[in-house]
Each structure stands twice: as structure tokens, then as C-alpha cells.
Amino acid sequence: MYTESDTSTDQRQPVVLVTPAPVTHRTAEENLGLGYLAAVLRRAGYSVVVLDGWLAGSPADALADQIVAADPMMIGFACYRSNMGSALTTADMVRCRLPGVPIVAGGFGPSFHAEEFLAAGFDVVVRGEGERTIIELAERYRTGTPTLSGITGISFRAGGSAGFVHNPARTAITDLDALPMPARDTLDLTMARASLVHVQSSRGCQASCTFCSIVAFERLAGRGPTWRQRSIRGFVDELEHLHSLGVRHVKVIDDSLIEPPRDAAWCAELADELRARGVSMWLRGSIRADRATPAVLTGLARAGFWSFSCGIENFAPTALRRMAKRADPEANFAALAEFRRLGLYAQAGHILFDHATTIEELEINWAAMVAHDWTVSKGIFTEMYAATGTNYTRRLDRDGLLTPSTQTPGTAGLGNHAYPITDPAVNTVYTALKHWQRSHSRLYDRTIDPLSAPKAISPVHRDIFGQLSIELRRADLDFFRAVLDLAAGGATAGEAVEFTDNRIATTAAFYHRVAARTDAAYQMAGLHYDGQDNPFLC
Numbered sequence: 001m002y003t004e005s006d007t008s009t010d011q012r013q014p015v016v017l018v019t020p021a022p023v024t025h026r027t028a029e030e031n032l033g034l035g036y037l038a039a040v041l042r043r044a045g046y047s048v049v050v051l052d053g054w055l056a057g058s059p060a061d062a063l064a065d066q067i068v069a070a071d072p073m074m075i076g077f078a079c080y081r082s083n084m085g086s087a088l089t090t091a092d093m094v095r096c097r098l099p100g101v102p103i104v105a106g107g108f109g110p111s112f113h114a115e116e117f118l119a120a121g122f123d124v125v126v127r128g129e130g131e132r133t134i135i136e137l138a139e140r141y142r143t144g145t146p147t148l149s150g151i152t153g154i155s156f157r158a159g160g161s162a163g164f165v166h167n168p169a170r171t172a173i174t175d176l177d178a179l180p181m182p183a184r185d186t187l188d189l190t191m192a193r194a195s196l197v198h199v200q201s202s203r204g205c206q207a208s209c210t211f212c213s214i215v216a217f218e219r220l221a222g223r224g225p226t227w228r229q230r231s232i233r234g235f236v237d238e239l240e241h242l243h244s245l246g247v248r249h250v251k252v253i254d255d256s257l258i259e260p261p262r263d264a265a266w267c268a269e270l271a272d273e274l275r276a277r278g279v280s281m282w283l284r285g286s287i288r289a290d291r292a293t294p295a296v297l298t299g300l301a302r303a304g305f306w307s308f309s310c311g312i313e314n315f316a317p318t319a320l321r322r323m324a325k326r327a328d329p330e331a332n333f334a335a336l337a338e339f340r341r342l343g344l345y346a347q348a349g350h351i352l353f354d355h356a357t358t359i360e361e362l363e364i365n366w367a368a369m370v371a372h373d374w375t376v377s378k379g380i381f382t383e384m385y386a387a388t389g390t391n392y393t394r395r396l397d398r399d400g401l402l403t404p405s406t407q408t409p410g411t412a413g414l415g416n417h418a419y420p421i422t423d424p425a426v427n428t429v430y431t432a433l434k435h436w437q438r439s440h441s442r443l444y445d446r447t448i449d450p451l452s453a454p455k456a457i458s459p460v461h462r463d464i465f466g467q468l469s470i471e472l473r474r475a476d477l478d479f480f481r482a483v484l485d486l487a488a489g490g491a492t493a494g495e496a497v498e499f500t501d502n503r504i505a506t507t508a509a510f511y512h513r514v515a516a517r518t519d520a521a522y523q524m525a526g527l528h529y530d531g532q533d534n535p536f537l538c
């Protein structure tokens with residue numbers, strides 16, 4: 001363990017930045033956060049080694065060996081909810097072999113669970129954005145300055161029995177153009193996996209949905225703006241640079257691509273700038289339904305966007321109000337109509353169940369889903385995720401509805417929480433759909449992954465996966481209808497499970513056929529699926 005009185009480190013030793021593989025049903029994606037941290041450290045004169053255990057497929061012991069071999073002066077772990085367990089394991093393996101080297105954790109997981117990470121042995125936790133914090137930390141460790149006080153946005157263990165120290169929050173970075181372009185140490189790994197190369201043009205979101213960890217993360221920085229943007233020039237400079245490296249498939253990982261002052265004119269200007277520079281790429285982004293106007297989507301389609309994830313969440317006005325969504329059902333319908341008109345893929349985020357879902361809401365959703373069965377979705381069962389730090393979780397806690405959950409393997413109980421479904425008829429539908437989803441989730445994940453964690457594949461191959469996705473969706477919606485009818489007849493949750501088992505048996509041949517066609521599509525597209533079973537369905 002590093003202590004505040006340790007002396008300075010060797011300047012030639014690198015900072016090692018590492019992200020361990022998560023427990024997930026998804027395939028590996030680039031960690032742009034590490035790229036930004038590496039870039040700011042190098043600009044400040046530090047040597048940096050980037051190790052991405054997910055992209056490289058490295059287990060914890062191999063990752064630990066690589067960290068030790070790099071002989072670091074400081075180790076920074078990028079953590080989120082589903083890689084918390086492997087981060088803790090890897091850090092444990094490293095600590096005993098590199099005594100005295102400070103081990104720092106940052107990202108969403110540590111930001112909301114600082115004390116758990118410190119108690120597990122991390123020396124420092126970075127809360128919120130890390131680019132400025134990591135420079136100050138590296139400087140302290142390099143010079144041997146014997147105190148961590150004065151570095152905003154960190155938590156650490158104090159000596160003796162003083163417990164944990166939480167320094168004041170750090171304000172958010174407002175000038176994103178002042179950041180260097182992210183380092184691309186893992187570009188080859190990313191492209192070898194046919195994963196999309198990640199780029200960021202803005203951070204945060206101006207909405208405030210009750211369940212959203214992005215909003216909670218932005219608020220860690222206090223009262224500053226919750227959405228910040230890069231200029232078109234800076235954004236296109238980076239796309240042009242990537243284009244010169246042979247990159248043609250990009251995911252713009254913004255939480256919310258379009259927020260004021262961005263508007264239709266901004267989208268048109270982006271398209272014009274890309275065209276003027278000869279940068280032609282397939283782009284994927286995330287957009288709020290209430291921002292997805294015809295003019296905005298037309299401009300973005302011209303810029304190269306072929307696919308969006310869009311948090312539709314629900315079609316019932318009462319459910320949308322509980323979530324504090326800015327979009328009403330009409331905005332959701334209008335956005336979906338525009339995606340359809342322009343031939344854009346739409347991965348429609350959905351939250352079918354929360355603690356207060358009613359049968360009327362489920363009926364509204366069933367009808368709207370049938371009308372939009374072409375949207376990309378990994379199965380019919382979805383539920384509100386109660387993450388630490390969100391308004392939703394606070395409200396459940398206040399109402400006495402919250403119970404800590406240990407359902408998700410590898411997280412040691414960190415992160416998610418359980419709550420009851422209040423209406424018994426809704427609980428019958430919930431039980432049946434979850435049981436159904438468990439039975440098919442492996443196939444859903446494999447079939448739909450090339451569209452939902454999009455892969456660098458041709459439009460022809462996309463459409464093959466898209467067709468399979470629609471066939472699975474239609475089968476889901478037939479089952480959903482049957483379960484709604486069952487619940488209307490007064491069936492219990494236990495009877496719903498029995499009904500579901502029968503349905504799984506009688507439809508098995510259909511799913512075998514889809515699985516065989518999915519295998520063939522993977523071969524044709526040259527893809528490999530290596531996700532695990534969905535940990536959220538335990």
C-alpha cells in the first residue's frame with residue numbers, strides 16, 4: 001500500500017492504465033476513457049502503458065503479469081459496474097507483487113462506491129472526470145509530495161484510524177476542445193475484433209431521467225453545465241485523423257449527441273464539413289427521442305449516421321412521467337417514424353417494468369411495440385435498473401421498497417438493487433417474460449449484438465442480422481400477448497412459469513432454426529461472438 005509519506009518515484013517508470021474485462025453478454029468495445037487519460041498524461045511528459053483486458057481477452061492473472069512487467073510508478077484502473085469484480089481481483093494480485101506502488105480506481109463504479117473500493121485495497125478513488133485529477137496525482141507520486149489533500153475529486157484512506165477522506169468535488173471540464181485527441185494504443189485490437197472505433201463529441205445530457213447514472217455522474221461535479229461539447233472542427237479533425245488510419249466504422253459515444261445549442265443547422269454543418277474534407281464513414285450515435293426531429297436526423301444521415309440508440313423507454317404516458325422523461329409518447333412515435341422514413345437502424349431502449357407498472361401500461365406498450373416491431377431490441381423483457389446514486393433508487397429507498405441485491409456475479413453486491421413489483425397481475429407478466437427471456441437470452445445476445453454493439457460489417461450483413469432480429473421480436477410479441485391474456489384470466493406467477501415452459505417447448509424448433517441462421521450469418525460476416533450469459537438475468 002502506498003502511504004502519504006512515501007518518497008518520489010523514478011521518472012522513467014510509466015503510469016499503467018488498465019481496464020479489466022467485465023462480466024457481460026456483450027462483446028468487447030474500446031475504452032475511450034483510457035485513451036483520454038493516456039493522452040493528457042503523455043502531454044504532461046509521462047510515459048504511459050495502456051492495457052485493455054476486455055479487448056485483449058486477458059484474464060485477471062495475465063493482466064496482473066503485464067502490469068507488474070511494466071514496472072509502473074502508478075496504476076490506474078478504469079472501472080464500471082460490471083468489471084468491478086475483476087478489477088478488485090487484478091488489483092489484489094498486483095498489490096503484493098508491487099508493494100508501495102499506488103493503485104488508483106476511477107470511472108462510474110468507483111465514483112459511486114468510493115468507500116467500497118478503498119476498503120477493498122485501492123489507495124485512491126477518482127470521483128467524476130479524471131483527466132485533470134490524474135495529472136495532479138501523477139505529479140504528487142512522482143515528486144513524493146507527502147499529502148493528497150488539495151487534489152479535488154478524490155477519496156483516499158487516511159493513515160491510522162482516521163478512515164476515509166473525501167476531498168471536495170472537482171468541477172467538470174467545460175472546454176472539451178482543450179483536451180488532446182485520445183491515444184489510440186488499442187486501435188489495432190479494436191479493428192481486429194471488427195468493433196467500432198469510439199469517438200466523443202460531447203459529454204453529459206441536459207435531461208434528468210430518474211434512473212440515469214449519467215445524470216448522477218455529471219452532478220458529482222456540482223452545479224456546472226450537465227452537457228458540454230466539442231467544436232465541429234475539433235470533432236472532424238479527429239474523424240479525419242482516424243480516416244487517414246483506415247477507420248471507416250465509428251461509434252460516437254456521446255450520452256446525448258444533440259442538445260442545444262446543437263440543432264438542425266449544426267447537423268447540416270457537420271455533414272458539409274465531413275464532405276468537404278472527404279471523410280466518409282459509417283457513424284453510430286445516441287439521441288434523445290425529443291431531439292430526433294426530421295431536420296436533425298436528415299442532417300445526421302447525410303453526415304454518415306446509419307444507426308442510433310434512442311431511449312424510448314416506454315409508450316405509456318404515466319410510465320414516462322414516473323421516469324421524468326422529457327419525451328412524451330407522441331415524441332417517441334414521431335422519432336421512430338423519422339428513423340423509419342430515413343431507413344436508419346433504431347435500437348430502442350425500453351424499460352417495460354418498474355415497481356409501479358400497471359396492466360394498462362403493459363397493454364399500451366404491447367400495441368406500440370407491435371406497430372414498431374422493426375426496432376432493434378435484445379428481447380422483450382426489460383426492467384428498471386436501480387443503480388446507486390440515481391433519483392429512482394433514492395425514491396425507492398425513501399418509500400421503503402429497496403433491498404440490496406447480490407444477483408449480479410462479480411460485483412460483490414455493488415451497484416444494483418432489488419425492489420418488488422407492486423401489482424400482482426403485473427407480477428405474473430413480469431415472472432413469465434423474465435423466465436422466457438432467460439431461456440432465449442443467449443440467442444438474442446448473439447443475434448442482435450452485431451447491431452446493438454454494432455460491428456464494422458457491410459450493410460448487406462447488417463440487414464441479415466436485422467431480419468433475424470425482427471423475427472425474434474415478432475415471436476416475443478406473440479408470447480407477450482399470450483401472457484397478458486393469461487394474467488387477465490387471473491393466473492398466478494407460478495402458473496405463468498408453467499405456461500412459459502410449455503411455450504418454450506412448443507416453439508423450440510423455431511429458435512433452433514434462427515440459431516442456425518445466426519451461425520451462418522456470423523460465418524458470412526466474419527464475426528465471432530464471445531459474450532457470456534447475461535448476468536442481469538440470474
Ligand code: SF4
Nearest residue numbers: 205207208209212255
Ligand atoms: S435522455 Fe438518456 S442520457 Fe439523458 S438523462 Fe435520460 S437516460 Fe440519461
